Amino acid sequence: MKKLSLGLLKESLIVASSLILSAPLSAAVDIVEIDGSSTVYPIAEAVAEEFQIETGIKVTVGVSGTGGGFKKFCRGDTVISNASRPIKAKEIKKCDEAGIDFIEIPVAFDALTVVVNKGNDWANELTIEELKKIWEPAAQGKITNWNQVRPSFPDMPLKLYGPGADSGTFDYFTEAVNGESKAIRGDFTASEDDNIIVKGVAGDKGGMGYFGLAYFTENSETLKAVKIKNAAGKFIMPSLEAAQNGSYNPLSRPLFIYLNAKKAAFDVNVKKFVDFFLNNAKEFSAEVGYVPFTDKEYTAIIDHYKKLKTGTAFAKPAIGLSVEEILKLSASN
Amino acid sequence: MAQQGKAKSLKDLNEIRSLIKKHKKNDFLFAATGMFVIASLTITLIILFLDLIIDGYPKFNLDFFSNYPSRRAARAGILSAWIGSSLVLLVTFFVAVPLGIAAGVYLEEYAKKNWFADLIEINVSNLAGVPSIIYGLLALGLFVYTFDLGQSILTAGLTLALLMLPIVIVSTREAIRAIPIHIREAAFAVGATRWHVVLHHVIPYAYGGILTGVIIGMARAIGETAPVITIGALTFIAFLPPSPIMPEVPFINFEWLDSGFTVLPIQMFNWISRPQHAFHINAAATGAVIIILTALMNGAAIKLRYNVRKKIKW
Numbered sequence: 001m002k003k004l005s006l007g008l009l010k011e012s013l014i015v016a017s018s019l020i021l022s023a024p025l026s027a028a029v030d031i032v033e034i035d036g037s038s039t040v041y042p043i044a045e046a047v048a049e050e051f052q053i054e055t056g057i058k059v060t061v062g063v064s065g066t067g068g069g070f071k072k073f074c075r076g077d078t079v080i081s082n083a084s085r086p087i088k089a090k091e092i093k094k095c096d097e098a099g100i101d102f103i104e105i106p107v108a109f110d111a112l113t114v115v116v117n118k119g120n121d122w123a124n125e126l127t128i129e130e131l132k133k134i135w136e137p138a139a140q141g142k143i144t145n146w147n148q149v150r151p152s153f154p155d156m157p158l159k160l161y162g163p164g165a166d167s168g169t170f171d172y173f174t175e176a177v178n179g180e181s182k183a184i185r186g187d188f189t190a191s192e193d194d195n196i197i198v199k200g201v202a203g204d205k206g207g208m209g210y211f212g213l214a215y216f217t218e219n220s221e222t223l224k225a226v227k228i229k230n231a232a233g234k235f236i237m238p239s240l241e242a243a244q245n246g247s248y249n250p251l252s253r254p255l256f257i258y259l260n261a262k263k264a265a266f267d268v269n270v271k272k273f274v275d276f277f278l279n280n281a282k283e284f285s286a287e288v289g290y291v292p293f294t295d296k297e298y299t300a301i302i303d304h305y306k307k308l309k310t311g312t313a314f315a316k317p318a319i320g321l322s323v324e325e326i327l328k329l330s331a332s333n
Numbered sequence: 334m335a336q337q338g339k340a341k342s343l344k345d346l347n348e349i350r351s352l353i354k355k356h357k358k359n360d361f362l363f364a365a366t367g368m369f370v371i372a373s374l375t376i377t378l379i380i381l382f383l384d385l386i387i388d389g390y391p392k393f394n395l396d397f398f399s400n401y402p403s404r405r406a407a408r409a410g411i412l413s414a415w416i417g418s419s420l421v422l423l424v425t426f427f428v429a430v431p432l433g434i435a436a437g438v439y440l441e442e443y444a445k446k447n448w449f450a451d452l453i454e455i456n457v458s459n460l461a462g463v464p465s466i467i468y469g470l471l472a473l474g475l476f477v478y479t480f481d482l483g484q485s486i487l488t489a490g491l492t493l494a495l496l497m498l499p500i501v502i503v504s505t506r507e508a509i510r511a512i513p514i515h516i517r518e519a520a521f522a523v524g525a526t527r528w529h530v531v532l533h534h535v536i537p538y539a540y541g542g543i544l545t546g547v548i549i550g551m552a553r554a555i556g557e558t559a560p561v562i563t564i565g566a567l568t569f570i571a572f573l574p575p576s577p578i579m580p581e582v583p584f585i586n587f588e589w590l591d592s593g594f595t596v597l598p599i600q601m602f603n604w605i606s607r608p609q610h611a612f613h614i615n616a617a618a619t620g621a622v623i624i625i626l627t628a629l630m631n632g633a634a635i636k637l638r639y640n641v642r643k644k645i646k647w
Contacts, residue, residue: 042607109498217608
């Protein structure tokens, strides 16, 4: 009875409030609702915080993960979805069915960093093939010692730590290294909290793990980053510069926001928010530990957004693309 | 013959003495083991708690409680989280307590003892042990989508109320069972109806036990994260829900029920998984706040139960 009366009360309130609000502000959401990836969250939080202080328009940000975020987005519950990977065909289909068009906007880079213990003096640089040898499903129970990775490496048990299967980091790393999203050996310590991976690798001389660059920057006293061989055959240390100039590939990945196209085109508050986001994305993404694009690239992104082109540029997985290539893809879309 | 008897009783006495000695030794061993277990548990808890307090100490100031979340750890606070937690618990309280007590009273005083009552009893006990994420999934399907209540304080309050109901029901029944049958019989004998007996005798005498169950249930609800995340609680929200109290008629406002929200455990979880160490301090401080709140609630439960028991004279 209690439940029922509260529900009715709420319903009548919604009706009343929508009647009051619908007249003067016909095309402006009350609250700009954002949800999605925990990786993109710090950027969204920074933008939301400053935007709200500056304009007084309310913004909320949730953390449901990239997949969970798209679920809400495609139901029309949110107007912006944070994503640490491009939208998948299955998710596009859900959005289509609900009649929701989306605009895809890359906002920054994250450089996935492979880390080893500080006391590890042998693994200074690794190739993608060696990473594959370590992480591929066939390695399960077989590759358990560093000397199996490269004969010159010492006899030292190999202990692996990595993000759990719900994370976009996991999706991207498995795609880039093992060639197939989510394909990985089962015998490693998985954690949704990257700080657990930091602790695990820091406390284990034969440890190895991977996560976003920010976690390495904050823990560079206890961990060592490994140079990764890029497509041009050079071993590159992960860094802001290397990710920005595209030389740190294929482990730097773009982060995205997806906009509800109708809202982005017609809603005053959403428009204001997206403009604010893109004009400040450089400063905020650097502040929270991600790799911003260059000014020129943000200008190109804003141009792309202004054209309100819907759909994704990444029908195929986007592995090891430079900013230019991503933008070219976005523009041609 | 007498000599023999005396020797036998002496032997018996010695046997009994050694038996007593053995049992006393067992007593001592058991008490020592018990003390050891309790001490190690308490000490672990105290160490963990002190660790949180020491880590979070720099954040124990008014700003932390009056600031919204922020990308700058130094500026970030738990205002929206503690208000969110309080409002959610308010809904939980007003839903779970009347329903729980009513269900407990019905099962003890009214329901016929048959297979149906047994079935309900088994189900209620089972519900108390269901993992909280299951309640979250149930609530997502039922409250958020089917009843269309949205990702609101109301939904979260109802979800946690589901979680708390079995605890309230079980403790209500236990408290009612402890009331001697004579009291009911005496009341019936002077012509009271069942409803009178329940209202004037059963509930007042069971009050202490019921209250304990309610507060323990609330203490559990305040620390729940999984179901609240499942139904879509926010992480960043830098405004408060509309106030439940208004300065003008009718003074009470229910708009807050529909508002988005965040709760303390979610803020803590978000901060602990950030790379920057400064956020971990915030997480520790939030953890300490949750533990202190839980301890205060449990303390209140013990104190209230004690006071009520002192008053009852049978």
